[in-house]
Amino acid sequence: xxTLTQMQVNLIRGDLRREGIEMTDLxxxxxxxxCCALEEEMGNFSSFEQAYDQIKQEFCPNGxxxxxxxxxxxxxxxxxxxxxxxNAIGIAxxxxxxxxxxxxxxxxxxxxxxxxxxxxTLALAYLPLMMILSLKTTDRPIGKVRNAIGxxxxxxxxxxxxxxxxxxxxxxxxxxxxxxxxxxxxxxxxVATSGKEAILKVSPxxxxxxxxxxxxxxxxxxxxxxxxxxxxxxGNLTDSVEETFEVNHDRLIAHRTIFQTLDxxxxxxxxxxxxxxxxxxxxxxxxxxxxxxxxxxDPRATGNRLPSDQALQxxxxxxxxxxxxxxxxxxxxxxxxxxxxxxxxxxxxSDAGSRRPTILDTSAQTAAEGAWLDRYFxxxxxxxxxxxxxxxxxxxxxxxxxxxxxRS
Amino acid sequence: MYSAELLKGTLSTIIxxxxxxxxxxxxxxxxxxxxxxxDERILIKEGxxxxxxxxxxxxxxxxxxxxxxxxxVRKYYSLTNKGSQTSTEKVQELFEFIETIKQxxxxxxxxx
Numbered sequence: 001x002x003t004l005t006q007m008q009v010n011l012i013r014g015d016l017r018r019e020g021i022e023m024t025d026l027x028x029x030x031x032x033x034x035c036c037a038l039e040e041e042m043g044n045f046s047s048f049e050q051a052y053d054q055i056k057q058e059f060c061p062n063g064x065x066x067x068x069x070x071x072x073x074x075x076x077x078x079x080x081x082x083x084x085x086x087n088a089i090g091i092a093x094x095x096x097x098x099x100x101x102x103x104x105x106x107x108x109x110x111x112x113x114x115x116x117x118x119x120x121t122l123a124l125a126y127l128p129l130m131m132i133l134s135l136k137t138t139d140r141p142i143g144k145v146r147n148a149i150g151x152x153x154x155x156x157x158x159x160x161x162x163x164x165x166x167x168x169x170x171x172x173x174x175x176x177x178x179x180x181x182x183x184x185x186x187x188x189x190x191v192a193t194s195g196k197e198a199i200l201k202v203s204p205x206x207x208x209x210x211x212x213x214x215x216x217x218x219x220x221x222x223x224x225x226x227x228x229x230x231x232x233x234x235g236n237l238t239d240s241v242e243e244t245f246e247v248n249h250d251r252l253i254a255h256r257t258i259f260q261t262l263d264x265x266x267x268x269x270x271x272x273x274x275x276x277x278x279x280x281x282x283x284x285x286x287x288x289x290x291x292x293x294x295x296x297x298d299p300r301a302t303g304n305r306l307p308s309d310q311a312l313q314x315x316x317x318x319x320x321x322x323x324x325x326x327x328x329x330x331x332x333x334x335x336x337x338x339x340x341x342x343x344x345x346x347x348x349x350s351d352a353g354s355r356r357p358t359i360l361d362t363s364a365q366t367a368a369e370g371a372w373l374d375r376y377f378x379x380x381x382x383x384x385x386x387x388x389x390x391x392x393x394x395x396x397x398x399x400x401x402x403x404x405x406x407r408s
Numbered sequence: 409m410y411s412a413e414l415l416k417g418t419l420s421t422i423i424x425x426x427x428x429x430x431x432x433x434x435x436x437x438x439x440x441x442x443x444x445x446x447d448e449r450i451l452i453k454e455g456x457x458x459x460x461x462x463x464x465x466x467x468x469x470x471x472x473x474x475x476x477x478x479x480x481v482r483k484y485y486s487l488t489n490k491g492s493q494t495s496t497e498k499v500q501e502l503f504e505f506i507e508t509i510k511q512x513x514x515x516x517x518x519x520x
Binding site: 003004005006009025026028029030031032033034035036037059060062066067070071073074075078 | 439
């Protein structure tokens with residue numbers, strides 16, 4: 001058994017590197033292994049070169065590179081589990097976005113929650129984790145930069161989509177910025193640095209998620225949009241109804257004292273009636289405040305009115321647990337309003353005689369539109385609910401007017 | 409000599425078992441040891457030995473220490489605590505597996 005010279009060792013090391021062994025650990029192992037084999041077998045050969053060729057042929061007939069490939073393969077197998085988890089996260093996120101979009105168009109509840117949760121999952125969990133995985137499994141720096149830009153732009157586009165759907169400020173900046181980054185930075189890098197088959201390497205799950213979310217985005221773009229003029233007129237209508245009630249209410253308050261002195265019955269029931277009317281009006285005013293708070297609007301800033309420039313948005317959205325009959329835990333529910341309104345009318349007595357609008361007929365039940373609550377409140381767009389509440393307030397003031405005129 | 413396919417699933421168990429008995433070994437030593445113990449019937453190629461060793465190291469079952477020997481680095485592999493435990497389990501599992509395979513191969517098909 002002989003010992004190899006420094007030169008011979010270096011020769012083998014050079015051969016290993018030339019054949020593409022880049023992992024230092026593996027290089028040390030292979031070098032030592034070949035040297036050991038050579039030292040043992042050298043005696044059977046006439047020259048070092050002959051011995052080396054024979055040993056190399058014996059131990060690694062397909063070249064050293066194959067050993068490195070096999071090692072890398074074994075070391076990255078563990079990411080398969082991570083990939084599976086990632087796929088599950090991605091599929092869950094995409095499903096929530098798809099269902100959220102469908103629910104939104106069907107005006108069903110939890111649409112917003114699904115959209116926010118789904119988009120956040122994709123933008124803040126799925127895509128960043130995919131990016132980390134891709135950075136771990138990509139060797140070249142340019143590839144890392146390319147993938148990072150791609151995933152971050154995807155994340156940004158997703159957040160932009162969420163902002164747009166939720167009508168949050170800054171949506172356009174985020175979405176446009178991401179799309180520009182994707183087209184200007186990612187795509188050229190992708191074309192320049194990825195092989196021909198790169199596009200085929202994108203996993204079917206990842207590409208399906210991308211296609212589904214893009215389809216949802218398209219749906220929102222295709223959704224019917226009203227003209228600015230139509231939106232404006234709806235806003236004006238809300239404002240008019242509100243104003244009519246307020247003016248009528250103010251007028252009523254100003255004349256109450258006069259009418260009370262003129263009350264021919266002198267039973268004091270006029271004050272009681274006024275008290276009840278005020279109570280009911282302010283109860284409805286509280287309902288409006290609740291609705292505005294639910295929409296994250298400041299009731300004080302809007303004068304407890306539905307902001308007229310957003311009337312159209314509320315004309316289509318149904319996100320009101322306020323009037324769902326089952327919500328007993330909610331301080332105000334539709335049943336409460338119904339009971340209070342009926343009590344006020346029975347207090348008023350039936351002798352008022354005049355015709356009353358159907359919106360006051362809480363016991364009405366029609367085949368086509370169902371019970372009073374269903375017809376005016378439950379599952380109605382917020383715009384409709386809000387205006388109906390104001391109409392009821394207006395009618396309460398009218399009833400009190402009428403009663404006072406009759407009694408004086 | 410046995411086919412590489414047969415050896416594939418058992419190599420890491422063999423390595424763990426050898427390391428459990430010998431303490432620390434370097435790659436060539438492991439290959440030679442297997443060769444002698446198998447009466448030259450199992451020859452482990454570098455192409456399967458080193459990927460397996462690196463995988464075991466990555467899994468935290470073995471650790472390495474380097475030593476300079478004749479102008480080159482020699483890496484000695486030894487079991488970690490986790491590796492010793494796994495070694496026993498895997499050897500046991502392989503024994504049971506061999507018994508099961510025997511059972512299958514020895515069974516006489518009956519067509520009654």
